Amino acid sequence: MSEAAAHVMPQSQTDQVAVQMVGVHKWYGEFHVLKDINLSVDAGERIVICGPSGSGKSTLIRCINRLEEHQRGQIVVDGVELTNDVRKIDSVRREVGMVFQHFNLFPHLTVLENCTLAPIWVKKTPKVEAEEIAMTYLARVKIPEQATKFPGQLSGGQQQRVAIARSLCMNPKIMLFDEPTSALDPEMISEVLDVMVGLAESGMTMLCVTHEMGFARKVANRVIFMDGGEIIEQNNPEEFFNNPQSDRTKLFLSQILHN
Amino acid sequence: MTDATQTHAPGTHPDLPPPLGNRGAIKWMRENLFSSPTNTVLTLLGIYLIYLAIPPFLDWFILNAVFDAGSRAECWERASGACWSVVIVRFDQLVYGFYPVELRWRVDLSAVLLAVALVPILFDKAPYRRGWFVFSLIYPVIAFFLLWGGLGLEPVESAKFGGIMLTVLIGVTGIVASLPLGIVLALGRRSELLVLKVISICFIEFIRGVPLITLLFVASTLLNYFLPPGTYFDLLLRVLIMVTLFSAAYIAEVVRGGLQAIPRGQFEAAMAMGLSYWKMMGLVVLPQALKISIPGIVNTFIGLYKDTTLVVIIGLLDPLGLSQSILADSKWQGLSTELYIFIAIFFFISCFSMSRYSIYLENKLHTGHKR
Numbered sequence: 001m002s003e004a005a006a007h008v009m010p011q012s013q014t015d016q017v018a019v020q021m022v023g024v025h026k027w028y029g030e031f032h033v034l035k036d037i038n039l040s041v042d043a044g045e046r047i048v049i050c051g052p053s054g055s056g057k058s059t060l061i062r063c064i065n066r067l068e069e070h071q072r073g074q075i076v077v078d079g080v081e082l083t084n085d086v087r088k089i090d091s092v093r094r095e096v097g098m099v100f101q102h103f104n105l106f107p108h109l110t111v112l113e114n115c116t117l118a119p120i121w122v123k124k125t126p127k128v129e130a131e132e133i134a135m136t137y138l139a140r141v142k143i144p145e146q147a148t149k150f151p152g153q154l155s156g157g158q159q160q161r162v163a164i165a166r167s168l169c170m171n172p173k174i175m176l177f178d179e180p181t182s183a184l185d186p187e188m189i190s191e192v193l194d195v196m197v198g199l200a201e202s203g204m205t206m207l208c209v210t211h212e213m214g215f216a217r218k219v220a221n222r223v224i225f226m227d228g229g230e231i232i233e234q235n236n237p238e239e240f241f242n243n244p245q246s247d248r249t250k251l252f253l254s255q256i257l258h259n
Numbered sequence: 260m261t262d263a264t265q266t267h268a269p270g271t272h273p274d275l276p277p278p279l280g281n282r283g284a285i286k287w288m289r290e291n292l293f294s295s296p297t298n299t300v301l302t303l304l305g306i307y308l309i310y311l312a313i314p315p316f317l318d319w320f321i322l323n324a325v326f327d328a329g330s331r332a333e334c335w336e337r338a339s340g341a342c343w344s345v346v347i348v349r350f351d352q353l354v355y356g357f358y359p360v361e362l363r364w365r366v367d368l369s370a371v372l373l374a375v376a377l378v379p380i381l382f383d384k385a386p387y388r389r390g391w392f393v394f395s396l397i398y399p400v401i402a403f404f405l406l407w408g409g410l411g412l413e414p415v416e417s418a419k420f421g422g423i424m425l426t427v428l429i430g431v432t433g434i435v436a437s438l439p440l441g442i443v444l445a446l447g448r449r450s451e452l453l454v455l456k457v458i459s460i461c462f463i464e465f466i467r468g469v470p471l472i473t474l475l476f477v478a479s480t481l482l483n484y485f486l487p488p489g490t491y492f493d494l495l496l497r498v499l500i501m502v503t504l505f506s507a508a509y510i511a512e513v514v515r516g517g518l519q520a521i522p523r524g525q526f527e528a529a530m531a532m533g534l535s536y537w538k539m540m541g542l543v544v545l546p547q548a549l550k551i552s553i554p555g556i557v558n559t560f561i562g563l564y565k566d567t568t569l570v571v572i573i574g575l576l577d578p579l580g581l582s583q584s585i586l587a588d589s590k591w592q593g594l595s596t597e598l599y600i601f602i603a604i605f606f607f608i609s610c611f612s613m614s615r616y617s618i619y620l621e622n623k624l625h626t627g628h629k630r
Binding site: 065067090093094096097098100102104105106107108117118121122150151152166167170 | 546
């Protein structure tokens, strides 16, 4: 995988493909945020997307669960093409979990209620069963004892772990992480990254926007560098970090690694 | 006091009470009443004013008041204080208006049932809340038949409704009906559907741009011109609708303020989970938005409750309207102070209860989230 820049899968393999983006463009008004994005993510693949701020990396993964609408091109998630059809959007969102930079837990609900809300109301899981599932995932992120507390009573790291558990309760096929550690105090970053590493080891398909290069080296199959709304370079972590091809990648890596 | 500092071995220092004058009432008074020369002067001045005002007021209000006279003249002969007899003799009328005496048990019953119906709505710890809630939902129907008659009960025209009963009827109906309508209008105003949005904005801005009195006049007179001739449409019902619409427009704006305070991330997290619009609003956004809006909502409700006194202008006899007719009685002429104080006490109790309830609710819903 030395020159993996063109990574578009042939159509016959779509059942293996979790996310397929072909010629995707997006504009905010006049501003061209995403320029001709072609990206194919296999099931079980773990991808880290990095790049300077404003490069469109968050917008890219937010297009995958239609929090942002793309204006040109094609996005197929788990075999469903995203269009204006609300039913398709809902079915994609049921299969795609998302973790946000600012956690976005629901402050008026307890930790447990945060985790059971979607299973009960979207998947129609019975309440008792949903609570059992939630407790399993809360145990997996190592905070089962906080189940009855409200998010406002937890630390940032704990809140982000709850947010991960909350997404997992929907049993998603794909997980999106939008800078999950950027809003955390330094001493809390590792507890969240540990959970993410564990998740990666379990075989989850993951797309992570993050600047945690240690995490990228450890778990990513592929690192994507974006700048100015384009995918500049993508490669396996070893090649990406040791042998970056583009000047912009080199500059970015030098800024982020040697500070 | 040189040996006041005892020494303890490190790690063995016991918990001591704070020194006297540094806790309890003395500390409180020192901090709040006598913290500076200005504060001390103001405190003393305040005490002096209370001393000037309270004794004469008590004199008039209770000590020299007459409770069992037959007329104003008798009152003034017997003592110099308040003549509460007018309130006591006309009490039933102030409460029921001209509702037929032998049917007043129906008003009492609907008041008791109202209290029963409100419990599961106001207090989430009420036992058997779900079943109880069903009763709350059908209560309006029960109350309608109890008050207006029908279903074998003798009918009573709404022109005979009056007094406190009328105030409570208009106030409670307006409050209960305007909250859901206001929420729908607030959502409509923020909707992405243009038609819905325009309708909501027009409605809210029109209603807010017009005084309540105007709407009440429309209800009492103009509406007859618009309705097909011969249709009879109960005046009180028309007033109830107008009061509800009026209050809903204000509630809509208060709730919209609450909705705007909800961070975008909350919407995104709910959408990312696959919640539909109504589930997102009902489960995630509105519970938070309404919590923020509680002070504004209750403020609007208290305003609405007191505005019910305006119905006197279109001839409905609320307590203030009744007091006009009582004062026209030659036996009780000139006793407006007593009647108005009675009505003021009634309104104060109602509104203060709402205010306290809203504070209780805010505390209960506080979940330690930093905002």
